[in-house]
Amino acid sequence: MNLWTLFVSFAKVGVLTFGGGYAMIPILEREIVDQQGWASSEELMDYYAVGQCTPGVIAVNTATFIGRKVAGTVGGVVATAGVVFPSVVIICVIAGILSNFADIPAVQSAFAGIRVCVCVLIFNAVVKLWKAAVPDKGALVLALLVFILSVFLKLSPVVFVIFCALAGILLTRLGVRGK
Template sequence: MLIIRLFLIFAKIGAFSIGGGYAMLPFIQREIIDNNHYLNLKEFSDILAISQMTPGPIAINSATFVGYKIAGVLGSVAATLGIVLPSFIMIIIIASFFVKFYDKKEVKAAFSGIRPAVLGLLAAAAYSVTITNVIDLKSIFIFILSFGILFIKKMDPIIVLIISAVLGIILY
């Protein structure tokens, strides 16, 4: 029953989230932490960190790791299929009609409305991850340094992750 429930939770997230993996994170958090209490915020934050470091889309990685944490390998498979299948099916359907309707003003207006909502979802995910992980002066230092290196120096994110990991080892 838990496997089916995981599939349905992630299928709902996959079906009703727009904007990619980071936009899905607030929905995953609400369903897994707030509504079902399968994980706490710290566990979810750890899963997000691992999901960002592993190859692949963050929403799929998160679903896979959350499913595994909750119900093992079968939970992992159920959550991953749940988050992927709705998008896959919708893309196949939309692709067959998109060329016909792309130039319509209603479609362009809908995309114009969706873009700011996606930005809001991304901001909510960033806020949630920040309040969970920036907990003391050392973590604030690593956050500010990483942010500065990424956005001011335009350094490769992989290098920033390595620097942050080394700082974490040294400081903690």
């Protein structure tokens, strides 16, 4: 197994992944399943599902899975390096350019408009996530509790994450889940 091929393939996935999340599935399917034959569609869905429910960026988690399957631990690291490589290059170039133009009034107006759009995009993301993440009353209470507390208290999100993982186990054991 050529590590260079692994790196290049995942760099391609990185470039073609616009926005992450579900947008990545067809691109992985084409590059990893069809062209390289490194995993089956079923394996890909498994990796993706676990990648979604483990910490970190889903694209990175999926890359590590496939890289490890193809070439062991080193493969996992190389695939991850490949998938983040385009981001690092592209963002550094754009950030470098933008920081030189940040003081121009037109650029500031443009970003003021863009920020409005970002509000709407985040709202839409929340609505979409809400459907999958809040199936019953127990989850509803957790979601609202986290929202309200994190708006009013300057707590680290880490606190909420640990609390909610424990709450999830407790609610399931108490039989509240699904009601």
